[in-house]
Structures are given as structure tokens and as C-alpha cells.
Amino acid sequence: MKKIAVLTSGGDAPGMNAAIRAVVRKGIFEGLEVCGIFNGYQGLIDGKIEPLSAGSVGDIIQRGGTMLRSSRCPEFKTERGRERALDQLRERGIEGLVVIGGDGSFRGALELSKAGFPCVGVPATIDNDINGTDYTLGFDTALNTVIDAIDKIRDTATSHERTFIVEVMGRDAGDLALWAGVAGGAETILIPERPYDLGEIVSRLQQGKDRGKKHSILIVAEGVMGGQELAAGLMDDAGIETRVSVLGHIQRGGTPSGRDRVLASRFGARAVEALLAGRAGVAVGMREHAVIDYPLAEVFDGGDAKDLGLYDLSKELSI
Template sequence: MNKIAILTSGGDAPGMNAAIRAAVRKGIHEGLEVFGIYNGFQGLIEGKIEQLDAGSVGDIIQRGGTMLHSSRCPEFKTAEGQAEGLRQLRERGIEGLVVIGGDGSFRGAQALSELGFACVGVPGTIDNDIRGTDYTLGFDTALNTVIDAIDKIRDTATSHERTFIVEVMGRDAGDLALWAGVAGGAESILIPERPHDIKEIISRLRQGTGRGKKHSILIVAEGVMTGHALAGQLKEAADIETRVSVLGHIQRGGSPTGRDRVLASKFGARAVEVLIEGKTGVAVGMRNHAVIDYPLTEVFSRREGMEDGLYELSKELSI
């Protein structure tokens, strides 16, 4: 293998730049020519491909987002779009592709792999919802962003003796809400993987008030309902007044934590090694603190359940 390319796709996540940097410099270290594909699979179809050198990825390890930019590309889900992307790669003599992103990005990588092109996926998403790896790039940074917001909201909740609802990202996965809720001492945490009972939430709030508690924090993942919808339910069912904070896209931004930078460096370098070893249709990940690679098909199987122990612990500690 002499030439490889890298692209980022889907929602951005802190650590993507660090992974790009690692893949580029590892590739150059191994004697490869490395190309960057701008604007994800859309850019691949449009031929937005440029060769990168070591200097191209200088001073980006500390930056959030992705220097290669990103987009969503429905066209690449079609046979015609995939064929055009493949043509663009082969026309330039590129023999392997590193795809950094989430589930949708990995499906694009799998499609190219099934067409006979060597692809490896690097999990980059703040939701931590990629099956097969304990952690994804961006999760730790986003988690710390949410915790910082909860801490600041708690200050004003205490001052005004109010109940606050914090809505966080997580359409299908509740890792961010659960971890942030435990770390932030939330009274109730609503996640997509577990049913919720509005009566139980009210009971917990009243139990806290009964022992003299003056403020409360509730965390809700967007996949369950909006923060304002939860506020409406509490008002209607028990006349409980709340304030709502929707963190939104602030969770995706910011300089990656040290943990995400190191994880990205390991993932990016291992992705290049995987291509050199002649593997395709695989993802890199971390299990039990070791970097591994495993079939992309495993990513698309049914996701394992939420960490039951942590969810139960959140209830035990928020009495």
C-alpha cells in the first residue's frame, strides 16, 4: 500500500483533529502518501481531495471540530454515489481509506469495503454509541462540558431554590446523560434505554423537599423528550415550577480533553496499521484499556444495553 486517504463524516466530535493528525503522521512515518478528503463523503464524490504532509496537521491536536470539515451525504447511500466515490479514489491511486465518524459514517465505509476497497473506521461521536468499543472520540470532552454546565446551573438553582431541567444530546443513547447525571449529582436521569415514570420523578423531588432540600437538577436526554416537555409534565401533574436549560451544540465543541487526545492518537495510528496489514471492513476501538480492531458488521448489530449498575447507582445516590 502506497497511498491512503482520510475523511470525517457526520456530526463532529472533539478529538477528530487529533485522530487526523495521528493518521497523517503515522502514514508518513510508514512511507505512505496521505490524502485528506474534505466535506466527508460528499467531498469524496465531488473530488475534494488534497495531499497532506506533516505540516498540514500541525497545531490541530488541541482544536475541536475537524479541519477536514464534515457533512451528511444521502447520495452516498446509493449505488451511483458509492461508485463515483470509488472512482475518485482509484483515479488518484489511493488504496485505503480511514473514515472517522459514527454509525452512518461506518456504513459508508462498509459499503466501500464490500466493493473491494480497503476501509477502516475510527469511532468519533460524543454519544458513545458505537458498539464494540468502550469509548468513542469526543465522549469524554462532551461529558466534561455537560458537567461544567451542571455545576454552574446548580449555583443559580441553589441561590433561587429552584428545580432545573438540563436537556443534553443523546437521541438513541443515554451515555452522556447518565454519566453527566451521576457526576453532577442529578436527582433524576431520563435516558432512551430506560422507561421513566413521571410519578416517581415527582416523588423523588418531594422526598428531597421533605428533608429540607432547596434545589434539584434533572437530566433528560433529547431522545426521551425535550426539557420543555418534561417541564410541562411536572407542571401539569404536580404544579412543580422548573427552569429549563438546553445545552445543544455547545456539547460538540471545545478543545478535546487529554483523554480524548490520547485516545485519538492511538486510534488514528492503529487505523493506518490496520490498512498496512491488509485488513478491510474493520473498526478500531478500545476494550479493557487496549486498542483493538474488529469487524464493522459488529457495529451494526444490536447495541448492548445500558450499564445497569451505573443507572441503579444514580438512583441510590440521589435520595
């Protein structure tokens, strides 16, 4: 293998730039030519491919977002779109591809692998929802962003003796809400993996009030419901007035944490090593603090049962 490429796809996550840097510099260290594909799979189809040097990825390890930019690409979901992408890779003599992204990005990498093109996936999503790895790039940074917001909101909640609802990202996965809720001392956490009972929420708020509690913080993952919807439910059901903060896309931006930078560096280097060793069609990940790679197909086999012990602990600690 002499020439590889790297792209970022789907939603951006802090640490993507650090992973790009690692792929490029590890590749060059191993004697490879490395190309960057701009604007994700759409850029691949359109041929937006440029060679990258060690210098071209300088001064990006500390930057959020992705220097290669990203986009959604419905065309890539079609066989014709993937054939156009493969043609672009073959015409340029590219022999391997590193895909940095989340679930949808990995599905694209798996399809290219099935077509016989060597691909390695690097998990980067703030939702931390890729099967087979304990952590994804961007999760730690987003978690700390949410915790910082909760701390600030609690100051206001305390001053005005109010109940606040904080809506965080997490369409199908509650890790961000759960971890932030525990770290931020939230009284109630709503995640997609567990059903909720509005009556129980009201009861917990009332119990806190009865023992003299002057304020409360509720964390809700967007995959459960919107913050305004929860606020309306509490008002209609029990006359409880709340204030809602929707954190939105600030969770996806910002300087990556030290943990995400190191993880990105290790993941990117491992991806290049996997390609050179002929381990195509794999995803890079971390299990029990060790960086590993495993078949991409395992990401979608539904085999990872989430440990919700932290959710149960949150209930015990928020009495």
C-alpha cells in the same frame, strides 16, 4: 499499499483533529502518501481531495471540530453515489481509506468495504454509541462540558431554591446524560434505554423537599423528550415549576480533553496499522483499556448489551 486517504463524516466531535493528525503522521512515518478528503462523503464524491503533509496537520491536536470539515451526504446512500466515490479513489491511486465518525459514517465505510475497497473506521461521536468499543472520541470532552454546565446551573438553583431541567444530547443513547448526571449529582436522570415514570419523578422531588432539600437538578437525554416537554409535564401533573437549560451544540465543540487527544492518537495510528496489515473492513476501538480492531459488521449486529448498572447506582445515590 502506497497511498491512503482520511475523511471525517457526520456530526463533529472533539478529538477528530487529533485523529486526523495521527493518521497523517503515522502514514508518513510508514512511508505512505496520505490525502485528506474534505467535506466527508460528499467531498469524496465531488473529488475534494488534497495531499496532506506532516506540516499540514501541525497545530491541530488541541482544536475542536475537524479541519477536513464534515457534511451529510444522502447521495452516498445510493449505489450510484458510492460508485462515484470509488471512481474518485481509484483515479487518484488511493488504496485505503480511514473514516472518522459515528454510526452513519461507519455504515458508509462498511458499504465501501463490501465493494472491495479497504476501509477502517475510527469511532468519533459524543454519544458514545458505537458497538464494540468502550469509548468513542469526543465523549470525554463533551462529558466534561456538560458537567461544567451542571455545576454552574446548580449554583443558580441553590441561590433561588429552584428545580432545573438540563437537556443534553443523545438521540438513541443515554451515556452522556447518565455519566454527566452521576458526576454532577443530579437527582433524576432520564435516558432512552430505560422507561420513565412521571409519577416517580414527582415523588422523588417531593421526598427531597420533605427532607429539606432546596433545589434539584434533572438531566434528560434529548432522545427521551425535550426539556420543555418535561417541564410542562411536571407543571401539569404536580404544579412543579422548573427552569430549563438546553445545552445544544456547545456539547460538540471545544478543546478536546487530554484523554480524547491520547485516544485519538492511538486510534488513528491503529487504523493505519490495520490497513498496512491487510485488515480491511474493520473498526478501531478500546476494550478494557486496550486498543483493538474488529469487523465493521459487528458495529451493527446489536450484540453489545449496555451495562446499566450506573443508572441503578444513580438512583441509589440521589435519595
